[in-house]
Amino acid sequence: MKNEELYRESWSLFPTGVSVVAVLDNKKNVHGMTANSISSISLNPNIIMVSIGVERSIKNHFSKSNSISISVLASDQTEIANHFAISNSTNFLKNTKYFQFSNEYFFIQKCLSFYFGEIIEKHNIGDHEVYFIQVKYFDLFKKKEPLVWYRGKLSKPIC
Numbered sequence: 001m002k003n004e005e006l007y008r009e010s011w012s013l014f015p016t017g018v019s020v021v022a023v024l025d026n027k028k029n030v031h032g033m034t035a036n037s038i039s040s041i042s043l044n045p046n047i048i049m050v051s052i053g054v055e056r057s058i059k060n061h062f063s064k065s066n067s068i069s070i071s072v073l074a075s076d077q078t079e080i081a082n083h084f085a086i087s088n089s090t091n092f093l094k095n096t097k098y099f100q101f102s103n104e105y106f107f108i109q110k111c112l113s114f115y116f117g118e119i120i121e122k123h124n125i126g127d128h129e130v131y132f133i134q135v136k137y138f139d140l141f142k143k144k145e146p147l148v149w150y151r152g153k154l155s156k157p158i159c
């Protein structure tokens with residue numbers, strides 16, 4: 001096994017939640033990407049980190065937008081996680097049907113929690129672009145369980 005594969009495998013042992021990071025382009029088409037490399041960085045103010053691979057198609061829209069949506073998926077949303085993990089940048093109709101829009105923000109319908117905000121800083125780190133997003137709105141729906149990414153598979157929580 002190559003070192004790179006072993007390195008990837010080592011991180012597959014670290015279970016995470018699963019989110020969909022999304023942005024509107026200047027034609028109001030919604031672009032989404034399944035992401036587990038997100039983290040709460042600061043509580044005061046509320047700042048989230050999102051890491052996007054340099055080859056991802058969402059990257060071009062992301063850096064131009066001031067309105068970023070991050071939805072944490074629930075355990076019954078595997079289909080959505082799979083949809084936004086494949087190249088779907090032109091399938092806007094299907095993308096849109098997963099989202100709920102209000103005047104001020106948008107998020108994946110029936111997700112576990114969501115955050116909406118603007119980019120305050122960006123850094124190029126290795127093969128990823130790391131964005132820091134200041135939260136303007138968020139909400140949570142406590143009665144659902146999270147979708148989990150572990151050993152390269154989507155699953156329900158073990159406990």
Ligand SMILES: Cc1cc2nc3c(=O)[nH]c(=O)nc-3n(C[C@H](O)[C@H](O)[C@H](O)COP(=O)(O)O)c2cc1C
Pocket residue numbers: 018032033034035036037038051052053055056057058084085086087088089149
């Ligand atoms: C569970 C899971 C988590 C992922 N997390 C990230 C991530 O944090 N950052 C990232 O750049 N890609 C991540 N990906 C890969 C992207 O979702 C995927 O490469 C992208 O949506 C492909 O679309 P594109 O070809 O239009 O860029 C993840 C994929 C899965 C299945």
